[in-house]
Each structure stands twice: as C-alpha cells, then as structure tokens.
Amino acid sequence: MDSTTQTSSHWYVLYTKPRAEKKLAKQLLQDGIEAYCPTRVEVKQWSDRKKKIETPILPSMILVNIPDQDRPLVFDRPQAVRYLYWLGKPAKVSSKEVESLRSMAEDSQFESQELQSLRPGEKLDMTALGFEQIEGTVKFVNAKECWIILEHIGYVVKFKKSQLEL
Known part of the structure; x- marks a missing residue:
C-alpha cells in the first residue's frame, strides 16, 4: 500500500x-x-x-x-x-451521498412530492426528493408514509407525510 x-x-x-x-x-x-x-x-x-x-x-x-x-x-x-x-x-x-443527506436534512424539499405517485419496486432518481446523484428503490408507500431503500448502504429510510410537511 x-x-x-x-x-x-x-x-x-x-x-x-x-x-x-x-x-x-x-x-x-x-x-x-x-x-x-x-x-x-x-x-x-x-x-x-x-x-x-x-x-x-x-x-x-x-x-x-x-x-x-x-x-x-x-x-x-x-x-x-x-x-x-x-x-x-x-x-x-460517497461524499456526494453525505452532502445529499445534509442538503435534504437542512432543506426539506419533500413537500412537493406526492406520495401516491410512487410505486413499490420503482427505481428513483433521488434528486427529485432533495438528494443529489443517489438512486433508491421504493419499498413501501401509502397515503401517509414512504420507505425508500438506499442501496449503497442497504438501508431503508422511512418518511411520514407529517414529517415531510414541516
């Protein structure tokens, strides 16, 4: 090395x-x-x-x-x-993923995203949800919450509609 x-x-x-x-x-x-x-x-x-x-x-x-x-x-x-x-x-x-998490946490851009338009199994360009250059997969969605798999770390991030409206 x-x-x-x-x-x-x-x-x-x-x-x-x-x-x-x-x-x-x-x-x-x-x-x-x-x-x-x-x-x-x-x-x-x-x-x-x-x-x-x-x-x-x-x-x-x-x-x-x-x-x-x-x-x-x-x-x-x-x-x-x-x-x-x-x-x-x-x-x-990646540093890009960390910066995307930072920008998402600081600047809630989720408000305009309609949860009903997402479907389980759908691959998402997370840019529309406030991330930059991150891909995720919708695991579960209903009128109140959405679960998205962040594939690089194998983790599911859960968002409730009430959290997205703050």
Whole structure:
C-alpha cells in the first residue's frame, strides 16, 4: 500500500447504541473525528402539548469520515457498537451521498412530492426528493408514509407525510 492510500479517509456507517446517535456524533467531533448524524425535525404530540424534536434519519447509525487505519478509534466511546458491513466489506458512503443527506436534512424539499405517485419496486432518481446523484428503490408507500431503500448502504429510510410537511 502506498502512503496516499493509508492516509485517505472515507465515510463509514457506524452503528450506535439506541438513542445515542447525536451524543456520539458530538463526542467524536470533540475528539477530532468528522462525524455526521443526519436529522429531521419531527412534531411529537403528548396529551398536553406538541413539541418539535430533532430525530435521526438513520436510527442507531451515524456517518464518520476517518482514515482506514484510524477506524478502531471510534470504539473509545461506549456508544459506538460496530461498523456496518455490506457485501463483506465496511460500508463506504460517497461524499456526494453525505452532502445529499445534509442538503435534504437542512432543506426539506419533500413537500412537493406526492406520495401516491410512487410505486413499490420503482427505481428513483433521488434528486427529485432533495438528494443529489443517489438512486433508491421504493419499498413501501401509502397515503401517509414512504420507505425508500438506499442501496449503497442497504438501508431503508422511512418518511411520514407529517414529517415531510414541516
């Protein structure tokens, strides 16, 4: 291996303990490790009030940009569980996909998308849903929610109509 390969970093999917995504991402950032926990704002309703809460888009997962040889460093934090593997190798996420998640989380462009127009099995150019150069497959859709498979990481992202209208 040459030295440029050893020092190049990639985005990896890191499993976290339940409900520890934002906390772990913050701690890794403090440790000097680039970490990203994509979130969306969700309205939660209790019997006496409604509150907007920032909810992770990828439950129990965060994205970390780290050189290959430094991947074990994330396990210095007890909230880190393991890396996601895809086809026998650590799942790598392209920078374009990470930027698309960032732009989707910051700029909810889902409002104009009619859920009823989507069909299970349909391949989607996710650009229409706020992503850039990402392909997904519709897994399930009804009038209230849509599940889309992000094939590069083998994960299903679920969107509820109420979340898309915020």
